[in-house]
Amino acid sequence: MAISSSREHLAEPYNAVVRDASASIVRHQVVERLWSKDYRLWKPEPTEITNRLGWLTLPEDMLAHVSALKTLAAEARKEGIRDVVLLGMGGSSLGPEVFRTSFGSKKGAPRLWVLDTTVPGWVRSVTKSILPARTFFLVASKSGGTIEVMSLFAHFWKLVAGTKGNRGGQQFIAITDPGTGLETMAREHGFRKIFSNPPDIGGRYSVLSLFGLVPAALMGLDIPRLLGRAGKMADRCREGRSVEGNPGVYLGVAMGTLAKAGRDKVTILASPPIDTFGLWAEQLIAESTGKETKGIVPVAQEPVLAPGMYGSDRVFVYLRLKGAKNETLDRHVEALARAGHPVLTFALRDPYDLGAEFFRWEYATAVAGHVLGIQPFDQPNVQESKDNTRRVLDGYQSTGRLPEAVVSTPAEAAAELAGHLHAGSYVAILAYTTPSKPLETAIRRLRKALVQQHHVTTTFGYGPRYLHSTGQLHKGGPASGVFLELVDRMTPDLQIPAQTFSFGTLAKAQATGDLESLQAHGRPAIRVMLGPTPAATVNAIVSRFGAPAARPRRQTVPAKRSSSRRSR
Structure with a gap:
């Protein structure tokens, strides 16, 4: 019916x-x-509530920006801009991703690319797909200092500077809160435009603010109609x-x-x-x-x-x-x-x-x-993962090595997953790799097998994107999650300009920091290293469901010891 x-x-x-x-x-x-905007609906103290309720009036408030958005879109068409690359994370990227896939760019408007990753293969893929001199770059960060966004900006700033016919800062547009470091940097670099977003809106509530509307306008969407x-x-x-x-x-x-x-x-x-x-x-x-x-x-x-x-x-x-x-x-x-x-x-x-x-x-x-009975406008464990990443990077810069982590083979991972699952569980599959159709087909097979065989719930997220999305739930929410972390080899790697570490090192540090955070909260977390063909690794996990249980996990593995469970 x-x-x-x-x-x-x-x-x-x-x-x-x-x-x-x-x-x-x-x-x-x-x-x-x-x-x-009575904060007492949630908690007796106003901390991080009273300055996070501006989203309630955005449909009306944002109408004042329609003229500026139309002007920017007209400039892009007049100057022959073919692509717009959004550099953002979490709330700054997922709303625009919905616009990109649900509407597509209108005739004569540039394509939108949403880049919310530090995985070098993904960064390189977008870099190769655009003509830098005919691209606008949206640098979007509420805080103005997000490590992923600033690393991506450094990469594309250098790319544009080395391109014939580039116009330097005129190809860059900032979207941020008033008074942030990004706002200062944008002025110093001569950005074409700085969109100052209302500061009383949290990132995940920002899709109808300038964070969502600037890329939507450049794609040719009818902003008054949407609002x-x-x-x-x-x-x-x-x-x-x-x-x-x-x-x-x-x-x-x-x-x-x-x-x-x-x-x-x-x-x-x-x-x-x-x-x-x-x-x-x-x-x-x-x-x-x-x-x-x-x-x-x-x-x-x-x-x-x-x-x-x-x-x-x-x-x-x-x-x-x-x-x-x-x-x-x-x-x-x-x-x-x-x-x-x-x-x-x-x-x-x-x-x-x-x-x-x-x-x-x-x-x-x-x-x-x-x-x-919770406060929906803070995100304490998101900052925890950021702090862990910084700690791991600091250690890398001192020693030249990332911390070791226990690694499971696909067969071991399948058995370990099965051993942790029970009624009410969910499995979060967390992939630090470049998207591809074969990989996503394999992930769907894995999710289907988990639901069919264990009647559990499954989620899937690319890292580090999920750290600004579901990562808060993973650590702070119900203790019903089981976590499968899939980590790419990150080769070939890509250096971040003016940094002592690469995109691959940053992505690995984020994966390691989050794994340590999950384990510190007592969450079952399993790491599998993806081989040269990531889809094949995932399919190998699927093929082993129902196999005999793996031997008990070791807590540590020496770095040079020969073992099927390498430390990475």
Whole structure:
């Protein structure tokens, strides 16, 4: 049976659970207090809450920037700019990635490349795909000092400087908060434009701010139309008398209350043209709710399987785009509902309705934080991973070596994964490598095998991107995660200008720092080194499911000792 309209409310008995929680939401005036920016909705102290609620009025506030955005887009067309490369991480990159894949560039507008990695193969791939003299580079960082962004800037600044016909700083555009080091650097280097974003917006809530709108405008998107859709959703989210009449509150209460009841895996299904929306929602939900050993585990782009393969810890949300090839997902969603899984369906008329969904999910995540009793606007463990990376790099600069880590073979990794899994587990696959179709096909096989054989939830993220996305949940959220880290050989490597370390060394340091952080929090974490053909390594893991258990893991392996479990 085809799905022809939104089903924005859950079927019984799940809707009854939401209704029971709704009385408290209305009684405590959550909607009114959220719009008045009352920090006490979450915690008794205002720390990092009162300066993170500017996203509530972005659909209206950003209209003042439309003229400047149109001017920049017109300059790009007039000057024959063919490519725009966005250098950003987390909230600065995942929203633009949704725009890139869901809309594509309009006729006559440049292509957008989103570069949120330190893996040298990925950096080199984008570098080879552009004509530097006809490229704009967006340097996007809220803090203005993110190590990945600054390293990428150094690389492309040197590239442009060595290119015939370059225009130096006129090819660079900064997007940052007022008064950051990036703002100062942009002035010193003569950047074409500095977009100063409102400082009271966290990175993961910034898609409808200049961090998302500048790249969207350069692609040729209709910014007033996008903001208009978001504004209409914001108006609907002002309804305070009825939870069921407020789409943002309803989704937030549903996510929060069902998570407390054991259904803490929000699985996002989306029509193929808007499939990357789940990656953006992952970072929003994971980084906002994954703390104090609580949290909602968002799941994006997981292979679609029969309803009986899933555990009883799931909630499914389907974003259905009108006119897309939805037949397979429609059947799947109907089967999930018949099997008794909680399912919500949101209908989108066209990709511009993503503006409304961005706002709905931001609002819902803030409400879910209230329901869970956590502060959704900080990210303590993200800084922990940054500190670990810096410590590992400092050690490398002193000794010329990275710390050793226990490495498993594919067979050992398959057995170790199986040994850690139980009802309610999720497996996070974390890949420090360059994307490719064969690799992503192999990852899908691995995720499918894990769900089929163990009925667990799976997530997948590229490193170091996930450190600014789901990394907070991994360390601060529920202790139900099992982590498989896949690390590329990083050859050939690529030097970072004016640094004593390369992109490959930085990526390895980030992988090592995060592995150490996971282990310090008592999270099961397994490392596998990817060989010359990364897909083959992943397929080798899949092929060993069901094999006899591997020998117990050693805690350390001498650097030069001959062993199938090398230290890297």
